[in-house]
Amino acid sequence: MKIKTFSAGFLVFLLVGHAIFMQVLIRQEQNASRNEIYNKGNHVVSLIALHTVGDFEGERRDFFIKTLTEFAFSQKLAYCFVNDKNGKPIVTLTFGPESAQIPDRIQTSSLAFTGLGNPLLNVGSPEYGMHEFSKPIYEDGKLAGVVRIGFKPPAISIISMERISLIGMLSFFIMAAMIFVYFGFVKAFKPIEVFMGKIINNKSFRMAGAPSFSKGLGITPVMRAFKRSIVELRDRIDEVEARNKELAAKNGVLRFEKNQVVHILNSVNFGMVITDIQDNVVFINSYILRLLNKQQEDVIDSPLEKVFNNKEITSFISRQQGVKKLRANSHLEVTFPELAPNETYRVSGSYLLDDNKALIGKLVMFENTTKEKEAANTTLEYTAHLSHELMTPLTTIKSYSEMLMDGEISDSETQKEFYNTINSETSRLSALIKDLLNLSKIEMGSLVLNQGRVKSDGLFEDCITSVEGAARKKNISILRDVPDNFPTFIGDKDLLKGALINILGNAVKYTPVNGKIQFSLSEETNMVVFDVRDTGYGMTEEELSRIFEKFYRSDNPQIVEQQGTGLGLAIASQIVGLHGGEIKVESQIGKGSHFSIKIPKKENYLGRE
């Protein structure tokens, strides 16, 4: 329904209503004025009738007429007639312009009227009438005359000020209500209009004959369009659902890939924390969770400083914030004394940027550098040791030769001693250098075993020969313990001889005078076994665990006394290792030591003899 039709109908209804309302108003007004006149008329006629006929005659007549005239004027009296009992007029007063219109009939006809009455006398037009009130005058209980007065009914005015303002007010309220209702409707329909307008004017929804909502508001086209749009919408929903299924499949793949990545990050051997711009943790891998002994849900979305509770890390990471470009080599060494004592971690941070190079967070990495540091320390220690070992014989050589050159040693015995010392220290130095070269060759993997068939009897005797001299000096006897059949095996004879002589030499060195050494050769499954047992000083557990370390020398003063490079056993064990064999040591303080060297036979080796 259009708003115009609606308004017109409403206006007609309003006018009809108004007319009926006016009629009711007029009727009410007429009744009110008639009642007023009746009351007034009865009252006035009664007042006049109280007088005697004589009052209207003689000397009081003028006074009466004057009073009546004043009264008639104020009370809009039309006429006043007083007649005596014979009908003879005593007073005939008419007032106002209407008095001329009073017909003679009225002046005479009602003379015989004796009671109260209010006949309406029409004068002129039917609407124009007069109300007559009459009352008899009694004197001494006898009728003496009749008073009649006439009132012109007051004009019925429906257009009074009160009414105009009342009507005005009513009209205002009605108009206001209409406007209110109109805008209410418009307002109520607006969202629908906009919604439908959007749908219908939308390119994908535009249909032939779809109403344009700029024309105005109407429920029917809206509903029609709405219906049509719903059909379209349903099609659209089907389409979107199909697309959603496709997306869900893709999402599944992505989630799988994300899980894969998370799985990988959780299995790496370093810590990784990803934060957002506010330094809140958004990802933390298992490595760090294990280190911190925390659960993922406890740390996700928590600030970094709360998670680590380490001011060094927090300030390092926030300092990174101040640096525009990430310094790749800037890092921090931290420890977690309570969580991982003796472990050192290297913390480094980098920025996470999106495609537009905007900062979206940070990546903080934790790397356990304990082993690295240990290795660095070991290298440093080794270098210091090496330097010490090389510089000590050099110092002896330098200082002894300086003393000799400066002529400070005059005594020839001491001079001889000094020359001998220089000589032996030179040998020591060269032996050390040789050992070092061998060791570095082995360690660098550049030592190639010159393998061949080794006859164990020859090797066995060669070893004894090389230490016999030293043993004899200390009166140490070397006992042989050999099988009937000497085995042969595959190996580098020269290197193995060096290793065995080193061990045998140590036995001589660390066995006191008059001691015994037993050198045995035996066979085990596919192994040739050399055993060296001495009655030497023996070693403590700590010494046993360290004798194969480079430059390790015992604190035992009897051992300190002996010359040595500190590399012999390290080299021997490396050589045995290169052959695929092993060295075992047992020792008891004060009783002696037992070195057992096992070399695989590798009999099927077809190399040179």
Next chain:
Amino acid sequence: MAENKTVLVVDDESYIRRVLELKLKNKGYHVLSATNGEEGLALIEEQHPEVVITDIMMPKMDGKTLCEKTNGLKQDRPFLTIVVTARINPDEGLWIKQLQDTQLMEKPFSPTKIVEAIERYLGTKK
């Protein structure tokens, strides 16, 4: 000048002890010797030497520990400590600078240079 002055040589190398003993005795010093830090510490506390010459790498107690342990004694009775070391990098001897009356002598050293250092120290003290 060197009379009644005691020098303690702390080194696990007998050859080095021997040469320093000879050199210092030739110069008129009274010489004590020890083979490690522990023995050295005991002799310092007992004999109150005017000069201590010590190696760093020694069994039982190394030279660094010996220097640190005896540094406190120098407040009441100052004495010179000469640390002989095969230094491999310049930072290595930094700890020596923190100690009172302690000097560094690099290996291989010259016995003459050691005597000069001792005389310089004792000379400035007098």
